[in-house]
Amino acid sequence: MLVEDSLTARTFLTELIAAEPDMELVGIAEQGEAGVAAAEEKRPDVILMDANMPVMDGFRATRLIMERCPTRIIIFTASYEPSDLRTSMLSLEAGALAIVSKPWGPDHSDYRNSTLRVLETIRTMSEVQVVRRWPPAERPAAAPVIAPLRRNYRMVVMGASTGGPRVLAEILRNLSPRLPTPVCVVQHISPGFVQALVDWLNAECPHTVALARSGQRARPGHVYFAPDDMQLGFAASGDLSLTSDPPENGFRPSISRLFSSAAAVWGDTAIGVLLSGMGQDGAEGCRRLSKAGAPILVQDPASCVVASMPLAAIASSSTSRVLQPALIAAELNGLIGVEGSHAI
Structure with a gap:
């Protein structure tokens, strides 16, 4: 229609x-x-x-x-x-x-x-299953967070595709304003619209949200999105790196590319978050992060607009927790040892 x-x-x-x-x-x-x-x-x-x-x-x-x-x-x-x-x-x-x-x-x-x-x-x-959102009265009760082995996590990396923007907004709204780590994100979106997504989230969330720039030092409490048609990762120094390297899993930017780079540079001081999406991008990156000792949070497939990306990660046995969107921010706040933002 x-x-x-x-x-x-x-x-x-x-x-x-x-x-x-x-x-x-x-x-x-x-x-x-x-x-x-x-x-x-x-x-x-x-x-x-x-x-x-x-x-x-x-x-x-x-x-x-x-x-x-x-x-x-x-x-x-x-x-x-x-x-x-x-x-x-x-x-x-x-x-x-x-x-x-x-x-x-x-x-x-x-x-x-x-x-x-x-x-x-x-x-x-046309092949996507239509999923109703959680009505406010039906949000799941808070679950206990993982007891972290350390509180010195230094980087959060997130990946999302179809169904990701609204879940990203929910998570970022509820991350603590005193977030002591940067957040780097790959969101698969049609060319020309990532800047609009960044601008919208910057107005909606208690953090500075921006497009990543190559050679930039990621700052705590800031959220960096991969630009159109560029691979986002990290230099050995920890600075952000943008390249025109070939697509991975059919995508540039690729979630697995970001996660694999985080595993190589940040190791067990990184946290990975994989959200709703189509295909398998992110599964290999989750495996590499998990092998490096990093915790992996995956959106519950039952709450996803498209569940194939989370399902692929779960099938690889590289996930720490499978959570509803409402609980992912609380889990992150607990892992890094800060209180939530109390946003609604």
Whole structure:
């Protein structure tokens, strides 16, 4: 189903989808409120949702659909204005699975690649199981943290893919503002959107969130994200390192690349956190961190939008604890010996 207020975009996307033998467009809505009603009536497999629409934007429409009839939603946008990008990030937190740029028209040099990205995203997300979020009254009770062998952990590395942004936001909001370690993150996300994710999290969390810069010394209490199309790791000095080395597990940036680098440089003073995602990126990195003596926290597959990354790590027997998202921040705070942020 398509929710799009632009006649030009509706026409183009309708023709694009009609040309695919494995896809059928079951409905079209011209604005968010009509999109919510159509989703309840049509029950489509996937919804393509414009981020920026009058009256009801993509975020509010996504939130209502996920409350009333949870559906696989892909947010797309042609605008890189901060307000529109923030709407896209809020939509991911509300339950949308992915965000992509609207495809270019046939006269553009990137027409083929941009249309293939949209079609590939539709096909991939159509296989994802829709997961309801924990209602506030049903959050699991706090569990005891691991009794740490030491309190001098020096680096936290995190990896996430599909379903990761909202879980990252929940964890970072609840990490102590007095966090004595840096946090480095690889989040698989469509090209062009990692800066918007960083900006959104920087406004939402009690920490400084930024894109990593090569040669930078990571500071305690700061969160560093891998930029588009760069491998994030660590130099022997511990400084951040960005390279254009080949993809690993099909990804650049790669979670396993970050985790393996942390294992080599930080050893048992690192902590690894692997969250929701598709594929096996991160499993090998978890194995190497575990072999180096680092604790590994993995999101409970039952709470994941896509569970294959956590399941791959669990299957490798390299995890210390499997936890619901609400408990991961508490576990980290306990491991490093600080109190939580008391954020809601």
